[in-house]
Each structure stands twice: as C-alpha cells, then as structure tokens.
Amino acid sequence: MKQYPWLTAVVIGMTVLRLVTASQVELVPDEAYYWLWAQHPDFGYYDHPPMVAWWIVTTTFLSDSELFVRLSFVASFLGLSWLMYDAARVLFDEAIARRTVLWLNACLLLSIGSVVATPDPPSVLMWAGGLWALARLLASNKGWWWLAFGLFAGLGVEAKYTNLFLGLGVAAWMMMDKPARRWLLTPWPYLGGLVALAAMAPNLMWNLNHDWATVEKQFGRIGAQDFTLKFLIEFVLSQPLLLNPLIFVFTALGVLAAFQNSESRLKLLVALPLPLFAYLLVHVFHDRIQGNWTAPVFPGLVLLGAVVAEGIEGKGWNRARWLAAPLGIGLSTAVLLFLTLTPKLPGMGGLSEGWNQLNSAITYNQAPGDPQWVASTDYNSHGELSYHSGQPNVSDSYILYAMAERERYPWQGVPPQGLALIVVAADRPLVVGKCFADVRDAGTASRTQKPGKKSSYRLYTGTLKDPACDLAD
Template identity: 35%
Template sequence: MIGVLAALTALRLLVAGATPLAPDEAYYWVWSRVLQPGYLDHPPMVAFFIRAGTLLAGEVALGIRLMGPLSIALASVLLARAADALFPDRRPGIWAAALFNATLLVGVGGILMTPDLPLLVFWVAALWALARLHVTQDGRWWLAFGLFSGLALVSKYTAGLLGIGVIAWLIACRGAWHWWRDWRLWAGGVLAAAVFAPVILWNAAHGWASFVKQGGRAGVETGGFTLRFLGELLAGQAGLATPLVFILCVTGTALAVMAWVRRGDAAAALLAALVVPGAALFTWQATGSRVQGNWPAILYPAACILAAAFITPRLARLRRPAVALGATLALLAYIQAAIAPLPLPRRLDPTLARLGGWDAFAALVEQERARTGAGFVAAEEYGLAAQLALRLPPGVPVVALNPRWDLFDLPRPQSLGPAVTGLLVQSERRDSVPDWPGAEPVQRAEGSLVRARGGVEAERYRAFRVTTRADLPAAAVMPRP
C-alpha cells in the first residue's frame, strides 16, 4: 500500500505543479500573505497550509498546493489504520483507503487547495483518534480527538457535524454511555473550544461577519418542498464520489446501521454516527435550497470504511471496478486540466472556466496597462484580483475592490498616491457598471480582453480607466509574490 500511495502522491504533486491555479486558490494565497484568525468566507487553516507550502516551494502553483497531496497521503494511512483497528477480523483498511482515494472529491479535490482539504485531513485524524479510543478504551484519546476536532473547525465550520455525530454515538450506543462519566471527554471538548477560540474572538471583533455569511447558507431558499435540489444533490454525489463508490458507501452505511440495531455493533454505530446525521441534514437542506457538491465530502471517510467492511460478497466484486473507474476519471481530469488535449467549450469543461488561460490573459492585461499608461490594475472580483496579483510583472500594483477587503490588514489604494490612473478589468458576465466611482470605458480596436486556452474562449472582459480618490468604496492593494 505504501508504495502505491507514494507513487500516487508523486503523481498528484506533478499535476499540482503543472496545472494553473483556480481563482479561489489565488484568493486563498492572498490569505496566506495576511495571516489572521478569521476571514469573511472561512476560518484560516487553508491559509496556514498555503503558507507552509510556499515557504518550502515558493509562491508558485506547486508551493501553494504542496500540502494537499502530502496531507491526503497521511490521511489515507490514518484512515486505513482506523479501519483495521475497528474491524481487526476483516482488515478492511487497504480497501477503505483505496475507495477514499478513488473518489473525485479526493482524487481531484486533494490537489486543489481549498478549505475542504484541511477539513478532510483533520476530520480523518479525528476519526482515527475515535477508533483508537474505542479499541483501547483509553480516555486519553478524547484529548487527541478534541485537538483534531478543533483544527477541523479552524478549517471549515461544517466540522461541527463531527461533534454532532459523536454526541449521537454517545447517546445511541449503550456501550459508549460510560464515557459521559469520564472527565477526559469533557476535557477534549474544552480543548476543541480552545483551539477554535481565536476564530470566535475574530468574529466577535468583526461583527460576526464570517458566522453570519456562512450561517446564511445553511437555511432554505424556497418557500416549500422541492425535489429539484434533492436530485442535484444525489446526482452530484454520485458524480463526485464516482457512481460505484457512491453505491458501495450507501450500501455499507445501511448494512452498518442494521448491524448496530440487530447486534449492538459499537464500531459500526460509531462510523454510522459520522455519516447518517450529516447525510440527513444535507438531504433536509436539499428539499429547500442548493447543497454544494463538496459539502458532504466529510461523510466519505467513515462511509468508505463501512463500504469496505460491511458490503456483501456480491457487492465486494465492485471494489476493483470502483477503484479503477475513479482512477481513470481522475487521470482524465488531470490531463485535461494540465494540457487540455480536448478543445471543449466552456459549458462542457469546468477546467477551462476555472483554470484556463490565466498566464496569457495576465500578459494581455499588462499590454493594455502599458498602452494606456495606467499606474495600477484593479478588479472587483476577488478571484480575478488575486489571479492578477499572482501573475502580473513585478512592480505593478493590483487593487481589489470589494467590501470583504475591509476585513484585511492591507494597504488602501490611497497609498498609491492621489489621482493615480489605473486600469480596471471586469468580466462581461457582470453588471457593466463598475463600483469604482468615475470609471470610464476604455475603447479598444481589438474589442474585449479575452481569456482563452488553446484558442477556446473561457471568458471576456471589459476595461475601464479609473483614478484613485478619497471616496472609494472598500478596496485594498494586493500583496505580490
């Protein structure tokens, strides 16, 4: 297993360095240059991961993504050991890790540096600590669980489902009731809260901005029951987990619940508690609003163990095809993202929309800046501003215009000087009226600025002439590599 995992990690590192960064990854790179206990969108762990990687490999794609493949490899080992510890008679660890890596959520998502990646890693580490707790009955593992749970919360707020699952296990499983009397359970909870406390304090000092933003995504959007979002959720999970892995995970979880109900299997109950409450919550939310495909990723570590340990012999024959299918789909995604041999249009190729043509586009923007004599480049979309900050030549200031930048300790555009002329770039998919007061359209004989990959258009952009002024809305000067 270790040899295969090492080869897989080496491949992922190669792809991580060869594939252009997505706008969100560039945005999180900005976080890594302004480390703080919280941000509008998420807690800060992804920024720490990127900072560690860039210190080792530089502020390039490989450095920004370095910690992803390495930490996923560690998580795979921990998942396998947790599975073997919980079910020593079946030894499902290798298959659990294989199914876990066969999902596109890990195979592709393990390369992209987003908050889901550290969340998934620390979730698996917490699961491993729970497995050691259950097997050894040593209450000191509650402290390890509390530490990893706190780090998961510092990665993304959906880590709260980890605590909900454990509480459900402690209530529903008679064999776990004795832990309520153990002080180390409560000490683990205190430790998790202490690790998460800086995020709470940052939110308290900033009007609870991050909690309000993410809390607003947890409700429902429609006034009544609808099947549209539920269908999207099921189809999305079948796609992101890959169809065969999804079937095995659902079946394994159902059989584990039956084993707990019929035989009181405490190990099955523990893992089911890390899947069923979260699955029920996402399913309920999908009856009234859209659930993003990456949100349920945290359910798959435990579900993959159950798929490896509880499926019937007939379904067990699907494990090899499931791993092969996942590996094939991930490899195809790697190839298309890195070298794009298929000239697919934007609507059929998400790698084009998010990853394609950024270096050439930055060069085009720089040509336009030089032609117009602009002293800086500006953008309203945070991802676009971050991409330009990473890619424009040294010495060119990049200004980002968005209310979120008020929550960062970054210089304001006024620091560039009074009445300095700049070039604002705006996607044609947005409203044509920029938020920058006094913006004037730039007329180009060539028409729009076009971002493209291999001659296939990804997006069109307008250009405006702007000037630094005292009455600017929230804006900041981006860090540069």
C-alpha cells in the same frame, strides 16, 4: 502496508501523479484567492477559517509555483491514508485496513480533490483524525483519547465550519449506541471539548473582532432562498458518483447493518456523518449543495463500505468488490492525466487558463492618461492578477486594488490616488460610474485566444470619487 508492495505501489503511484498534475495545471481563481490570503497570514478571513492559508504558507516560502501552493494538500492524502489505515486496523482487521486505503484512492472526490488548494483537504484530514482518535478510544478504552479527538475536532473548525458537525456526530453516536453513553459519566469528553474549544479559539476570537463575518456568511445561507425541489435530485445523484458508485452500494449496506444490530463500531461510522447530512437535507430545499461539501465524511463512509465488502459473499458481490478499485482509480487517473496533458479546457473547466495573458494585457495597456493603478471588480480576477503580477513579491508589479466586495480584503487600506485602469468581467453587470468619475472606455482584453463571456474583460479608466465606495454594494 509494508507487507503488501502492490498497495504501496498504488499509493506512491497516485501520489506522484497528483504531484505532476499539481505542477502542470495553473491555479484556478479560488486557489489564487487563498494564495493571496497566505500573503496576509491571519486567524480568520471573510469566506473561511484560516487553515487553507496556513497550509499554503508552510510550502510557498520555498516557491510560489503552482506545485508549492498545492504541495501540502497533495501530501495530506498520505496522512489521510495512514489515519484511515490505522483506524480500520484497530477497529477491524488488516484486510479491511488495506481495502480502506485502496478505496480512498478509488473515491473520486477525495482522490482528485486533494490536488486542489482549497479548505477541503485540511477539513477532510482533521475529520479523519477525529475518527481515528475515536477508533483508538473504542479499541483501547482509554479516556485520554478524547483529548486527541478534541484537538482534531477543534483544528477541523480552523479548516472549515463543516467540521462543527463532527462534534454533533459524536452526540448522535451516543444517542444510537448505549455503551458509548457511559463516557458521559467520566470527565474525558468534557476535557476533550475544552481542548476543541482551545484549538478553535483563534478563529472564534477573530470573528468576535470582525462582527462574526465568516460565521454569518457561512451559516446565513440556510433558508436564504425560497423553497424548491430542483436541487434535491442533483444532490442525491451526485453523491454516489463522487464517492464511487460501487463503494456507495457497500456503504449503503453498511448503514442498514448498523441499524439492524448493536455493533458499536458500525454505529460510530454511521452516526458521525448523520448531522451533516441532516443539515444538507434542509439546505438542499433552498439552494444547491456543492459536491465537495460532504468530503469530510467520505473517508468514514469508505471504511464502512470496506467493512461490508470484506464480509459479504456471493458471485455478484465478489465482482463488485473487485471492480470498485479499478473503476475509481482508473477514472481518477484519467481525470488527472487529462488535466495534466490538456492546458486549455473548455467552459468552466478553463477557469485556470490564460491569466498570464490577461496580466500582460493590463501591464502593457496604453490607455490614455497613463493609469497609476489597477482596480479589480471581482474576486476571481483579483486573486489571479495578484498571483500572476507577482504581488507582493515583485518590485515592478502594478498596484492592484479590489473595488468590489472590499470586506474580503481588510489588509488593503486606503485606495490609491490618481487615474485607475478598471477591469470588469464581461459577464458582470457593474455601473463603473458609481465609484469613478470621468469614466472612459479603454478597450477590451481576454485571457483566451477565443474571447468569450467567461474570459473577456472590459477596460475603463477613471478617477475615484469616494475612497469608501464599493461597486458590489
């Protein structure tokens, strides 16, 4: 990329913009929740594998500011760009490699999503690392690249269980591509599998010791709801938009090309995402597919689209090829600038707004009886109040204890004694008297100037009846 300063300028410019956005936007509840994980490092957590917390730990030893919580996630886009550039270069050529990097910045889900501290950027980076190792394998024909693939595949499972489908994608590649099956007669894929197993072992052992809590939560959702068609259209329409509509067109052509010829490189790019999409097409008939679930396969799809774009001719195709980057980068830039310059967002976009205000309202609450501790009743407010109260780093922070979904917080221990100030989201129907005696109304609090269902909280005082009680049960 050194020979193409315009591409370097795009990568650096978008990185700087992401860093600015990351420093200006307050943490959304999920990010605060993962920050709380990082205060209690472990090999697993109730909701996800541990890599998101590990990444936060690596930067927040310097500061707990929003920028440092998100720093490794923003930086991961640079690693993603290099992996995909090199994979495209060794599989195809420099022109396709350059277009791949450019289009990664034009892919809306990846470009904007890397600003947020969630399991997705680690998951995407590890999947891309696995694809890069397979690209090197195809280019060099050296079996030890299976070991690198196994490492990335195993570490990907430490990021998100979605990455289990990467191994299944390799199986699909071997089914589609006869030359790839010859590796089965060598020890390398099996040694790579052992490396993957070793890399994912920490979380497997954690689950073994915690009744497979994370595995059950993540994979117990499939088929949990009744059959429905209402989420299918949403899924089908959202994916091209999140990828970039013009890139999607070229990617779709690449899928057709892979099934029409015997090109191993194209078959690899098409096969890797197939098992994940197959799973999601089963899931979508029972529940909503969140847009970010497909994020790990997007870099490979971008590369597939770039391959087709460089080889197709025609006036219309030339125009689409030229417009794809300005469209995606322009929209990504607009969204990032909007987030940076608009501190108060309406509706669900305002999830990060005003938690300091709520924290102050609780800190200075003059409830009768002088409560000795604060009881949260949902994971959004528990994560945000933990972050904004400075726990566990500030000596004058109040004692906060989660009294709902307590399996999320195994480090909590026994609930505090004495009178509690109980914080209940206005839109959350909970019977506080289930766990607390002598319940009294202590007023309301809001994290926004105009209280609403999503931003208002009811406050109560009460004394705990049973230390094992959980309001969510």
